[in-house]
Amino acid sequence: MYTTEFVDVPLGELLYRVQTLKHQGFRFVQMCAETTEAGIDLLYTFYDETVDNAYNLCVYGIDEKSEVPSIQELYFAAFSYENETHDLFGVHFTNMKLDFGGNFFNVAEEAPMTIITPEMKAERDKLAKQRAAAAAKARKAAEEKQAAEADAAADAKVAAVEAGKSAGAVADKADPAAAAGDAAAKEAERAAKMEAKLAAMDPEKAAKVRAALAAKAAQKDGE
Amino acid sequence: MATRSVIPFGPQHPVLPEPIHLDLVVEDEKVVEAIPQIGFIHRGLEKLTQKRDYNQFVYVAERTCGICSHGHGYGYVSATEKLLGIEVPRRVVYIRDILEELTRLHSHLLWLGLLADAFGFEALFNHCWRLRETILDIFQRTCGGRIILSILVVGGLAHDIDDADLKAICDKLDSIKRDYLEIMDTMMNDVSVKSRLCGVGVISFEDAMELSMVGPFAKGSGIEHDIRSTGYGAYGDLDHFEPIISTECDCYARCKVRAEEVIQSIDIIKELVSKIPHDGIGQKSKAKVVPEGQSHVLIEQPRGEAFYYVRGNGTKYLDRFRLRTPTSQNLGGLVKALQGVDLADVPMIILTIDPCISCTER
Numbered sequence: 132m133y134t135t136e137f138v139d140v141p142l143g144e145l146l147y148r149v150q151t152l153k154h155q156g157f158r159f160v161q162m163c164a165e166t167t168e169a170g171i172d173l174l175y176t177f178y179d180e181t182v183d184n185a186y187n188l189c190v191y192g193i194d195e196k197s198e199v200p201s202i203q204e205l206y207f208a209a210f211s212y213e214n215e216t217h218d219l220f221g222v223h224f225t226n227m228k229l230d231f232g233g234n235f236f237n238v239a240e241e242a243p244m245t246i247i248t249p250e251m252k253a254e255r256d257k258l259a260k261q262r263a264a265a266a267a268k269a270r271k272a273a274e275e276k277q278a279a280e281a282d283a284a285a286d287a288k289v290a291a292v293e294a295g296k297s298a299g300a301v302a303d304k305a306d307p308a309a310a311a312g313d314a315a316a317k318e319a320e321r322a323a324k325m326e327a328k329l330a331a332m333d334p335e336k337a338a339k340v341r342a343a344l345a346a347k348a349a350q351k352d353g354e
Numbered sequence: 355m356a357t358r359s360v361i362p363f364g365p366q367h368p369v370l371p372e373p374i375h376l377d378l379v380v381e382d383e384k385v386v387e388a389i390p391q392i393g394f395i396h397r398g399l400e401k402l403t404q405k406r407d408y409n410q411f412v413y414v415a416e417r418t419c420g421i422c423s424h425g426h427g428y429g430y431v432s433a434t435e436k437l438l439g440i441e442v443p444r445r446v447v448y449i450r451d452i453l454e455e456l457t458r459l460h461s462h463l464l465w466l467g468l469l470a471d472a473f474g475f476e477a478l479f480n481h482c483w484r485l486r487e488t489i490l491d492i493f494q495r496t497c498g499g500r501i502i503l504s505i506l507v508v509g510g511l512a513h514d515i516d517d518a519d520l521k522a523i524c525d526k527l528d529s530i531k532r533d534y535l536e537i538m539d540t541m542m543n544d545v546s547v548k549s550r551l552c553g554v555g556v557i558s559f560e561d562a563m564e565l566s567m568v569g570p571f572a573k574g575s576g577i578e579h580d581i582r583s584t585g586y587g588a589y590g591d592l593d594h595f596e597p598i599i600s601t602e603c604d605c606y607a608r609c610k611v612r613a614e615e616v617i618q619s620i621d622i623i624k625e626l627v628s629k630i631p632h633d634g635i636g637q638k639s640k641a642k643v644v645p646e647g648q649s650h651v652l653i654e655q656p657r658g659e660a661f662y663y664v665r666g667n668g669t670k671y672l673d674r675f676r677l678r679t680p681t682s683q684n685l686g687g688l689v690k691a692l693q694g695v696d697l698a699d700v701p702m703i704i705l706t707i708d709p710c711i712s713c714t715e716r
Binding site for chain 1: 389391393396398400404405563566581584585590649650652667668670673674676685686
């Protein structure tokens, strides 16, 4: 079984690459074009008989103003493909050995293969919407994960402060007034930090955290 | 100095089976230059991929041509299966190749008849077409259709051909072979045939290589290129396969290659039937979309190597389906072969490339 290879080539290098393949003994198989949103793509296929390898050169994004060098001097068999691509896709070739001047395919419409049918357009729009929805979903999931991690970190910090506070209360028994002043200052600082975090958080999540803190405070007051 | 004149030839002409137009520049009955023109029956079949999903498009691909319709369907489904990553059961591959070889038989018999008709050998024409009818009867019995077989689906076959029918095909081919050998003897050795074909429309080996010619047109110039020898499909399971070539480089050589390929195809079918596995016939692909990507396959059609390319875009429609027929590739060779020949030999030379313009224009 033969192998297949696709290689991207800039338009400026096309002729040089085809020349190289010709010197390596490749046989010309075909050339075809395709209409994409970024322009016309060209695909040149060559075949190496010695190792049974089908080698494809892909040239992307040819626009109306681009001029593609003809390969007829190297492979005369390309004349039918180049004239066809000119007539059906409107691609301009330079230095063509056999140029039919747009009369190879007698089609009523100019460059008919560049027109996208409504069916294909609808499918492409549908695909674009599906992709946008999937991307939005992924972004939201990432944000939620980040917020949950921030919550967990905040809770851990609060717990650490609480633990420190109870330890401090034992040590401050000797000077109750100073200890009460320090505790109030720390409490105010902690409340300010928490408020800043809550402001940066998703409102729904922030409301939940606030409710949890309020419940905790109420429980503490009850004790 | 001889006067030059331009003779328009075709697209409607008594000896032309296909609508191709040639501007023949002649000088004293000798053709100096021939400029081909096509485009009279362009149907935009490739563009229909934008209106028919990848499963429906099998039917469009099969209708590209009235002779090698199975081959076009085969090429399309193989390229699409490659893109979808589907591996079909071996029985499917065998049946596809058996039908492809039967197509080669009926295509070559049709061509031999047309050639005989072109040089005025009516009896030979009748006999070739009588045998061709037998092949069409086989198609009708096994697939239901005589020309458009509609047995292919992406992922397998629409229905199986049972072993009894395959055995019947082999029996029928034995009787065809006996009759065909008698016809072949006349075709290859008759004086009137040789006088019209030998030394006419010569294309040297070097020119054939330079022009990237394919199929019997190239094999008649000594080029040993046949994509079946790479072992694609079931051809890799054959005990031995060697392309039939001839080194005379003229119309007779091309006729000889096709005539001998008939015998070779009969032998291939019988060998494939004897080795056919029983591992199912696959099923129609249920994939809702074709993934983004591209793939292509090369298969050996009766007229030579054909190229099928598909490109998916993540929807159920293909972005592009490309069919490059052997005739497209051989047009350059035709232009070369017509240079310097007598005007009376032009129809014969055009016939020896076996042009199929409806495939070429798609």
